[in-house]
Amino acid sequence: MSLESDPAQLDQSDAPHSAVPDTQWHRFTKATVLGDALKLVGFLGLAVFYGAKQILENDGIDELRDSVSGISSFILIILAAVAAFVLIVTVFSAITWRFKRFALVPDGIHLQSGVFIKQHVHVRWDRVQSVDISQNLVARVLNQGSVAVESGAAGTDDVELGLLTMKHCEALRQVIMEASAAARLGKDPEFGDWTKGSAVTAQEFPIYALEPRRLVLTTLYSVSGIAGIFSLAGTLLVGLVLDGFAWIPFLFVVLGSAWSSIKKLAKTWGTKVFLASNGVRIRSGLVSTFAQTVAPGRVHAIEINQPRMWRRLGWWRLSVLTLATGEVNDDADALVIPVGTREEVERMLWVILPDLGVDDAQAFLEEAFAGSGGSVAFTPAPEQSKWLDPVGWRSNAIALTRTVAVLRWSGFWRRSTKFVLHDHYQSLALGQGPLERRLELASLRFCMVNVAVIPIQSHLRLDDAVRLIGNESVAGKVRRAAADRESIEAWRLRVGVH
Template structure:
């Protein structure tokens, strides 16, 4: 990498003039150039209406040498563009923000405030991994394209910068880093890079469980039934070609299952002072760090075919992540987990549920039906809208969060911390109006979790809207700082935040009560 000192920034909105600007790794054009080549090839094929069937014929007409020269020219053009993009890309960091300048035809200047960081990911595509390079993705609260991507850095540089950004986002500054968690034997002082915070692995999801979870999915079951049905039909009418009509569907379903398996392969969940750490990926290795308090909502789902195993999928809403192309990989806290592990993941997000017996409350929320332990349920007349599942529709407001459950075939529990409630809405369709029912939406940041309390009595729904608005306002007033390590430092040598942490050897109910 190379660096350059900035000149004076006189224009409004310019970054500070005393920043040290750094370029990404010079091998970046090699890693990224193939993407440009792929785009150019697709454009050429579309313009000249090439396809696989006539490619050989065209090559014979114009000559294989000419085709080779054109391919070399396209490759040179792709790598030249990637090199120019590398020359125009640089970044800098200070105590308040990370700045990125990039763009060839259209120059872009971005500044991401460190106290708004929602998560930091390190991504290693297969080709980048071969060169020992890593992409650093800094996600901040915002809409589409809110992430700052540094592609690519050396592995060591990416990890060092990630540690530094997390430390500064937590409220630590150069010269004050010795107050934070340090690696064993590390020495710190003014200007010393922040060491990697220690971590403790809590859950490792075996590959066999991920495969079995995919095989037990509804999509796999439908594909299997269609396959058997089409084979039987083809044999009955003696037309084997009928099975080819399902080929596009097989490719789509197979691609989706393969993408999910490779994305969730080697999934590991760990606890660290700088947040929840997730690692996963077969072809593209990802390491994600979600700082404390950045999770806006949690959902635990149990499809019907997982019930015999008591497996659950844990997903979260994090501000900014839903707008990303690979959001499906970044909003999963655990892909396939038993109940103890799922509750452990929930504990990391919300250590205090605000009830005297959290184990009993969560057991009722996950598997119960009816008004047990204080849940407010749908009235009996809701059966006209939800024939079998209406007793499962219920909510419970605890001291720290609102729990909403629903679903008979697919059991679902949504947990929204009071301070993370963005707004509240009341929904009432024509049939609900006639039956005196209403549903309540707790608006969260975009993501896989859409908190809703289904088919309440209209009066009870109105009371929930009023009460939850008050709870959310009070919780936000007493919420901690955005920079979560500005509190007094913990005793030296502590590897994890003060207070007992999750112990994988104990049942989750005991953890939640500690």
């Protein structure tokens, strides 16, 4: 199934897309229509599941049994109605597909869609933050996928280009990444004949691969995993004790608890990380596959954390904060290494972070990951903070180096270390809750662009927090004035990618 060019004439009165040449517009493959119809079928299936769950919660198992008995006599009518509804949606999807197209031109990416209400999205090349490829189950069967372009603009979704053949997806991603890099250097973007798949992805060098054993064990060695095991055991016990269908409500509880863990496991399954010419490339997924490229120069912060249950195993997790991921947390979209050894996460840290800004980097990292109390580099949380953080107050501390702020935190469930680049935060803030004011404590916040979760070092001594915010403000100004962010060319040279 090949990519189709669209010769249709655009409405010249409809700026800004009237400047896009007609020959530059392209349509997606016809399999896009099938994908939309199957999404509806999945939605109907979820609606039936949650409807049954709601009946159980409100009226009990008897009402659910009566409802099923009543429906069974009209099952053919219901199936016919569903089939007709799916057919109507498929026809509407086909019409929508005719009006959806995209173009790559010197000023950026243009996406046009809408039948009655027209929509035109324009992403400038210098605003592109990341370019990812995803495949759901249907797309994998058809060897097709979608290209998601993230601009990082607040309140906007990704620009999704698809479905396209995988050959076109790979070529399109490479072209967009190269055009974005050229635009940031003040050069004119070049597209080549990407519709023939000529812009193939450059050579990739593997740096990390997630073993299935690790992923399964860490899923079990988690709060949700242990809760799921106990829920399943309780359901089996109830099923043996109670007669009839009384155990079914407990089964719904188990299924709901397990669903979140299964989704997360499926999304991170088979994660592999490569070094490519345009950044760190991550591939993962069991049912649906996802390929993400993280440009090192676009990373604002890095988090390396270790859940308490992983300590005996010696495993860690590494996440990044960019405008594309939006937050440093356990979300699989932000994960680079879902489960790794200390050596693996440190290697990835050096790939992303060019300079830690200290003379003895290895000794500093040892203190950042496993240190306790204060030192020459780290300013600790005071003893009175134990009333607010009784478990981890001895480990909580912050350090400011020449290039990054390092936030060390330890809690009951996990410990973490965050690296916030001086030249990537937008503003700083001090916060005090009522208990912090009484204890003369304060929290230092690093406010980022379009980020839901803000890196915070909590419960510092008030005098220390005031001093640190002043020092960090100066460090941020110095780093921005230096304007020596590592270019993609310098990154390739440092990590040995050509």
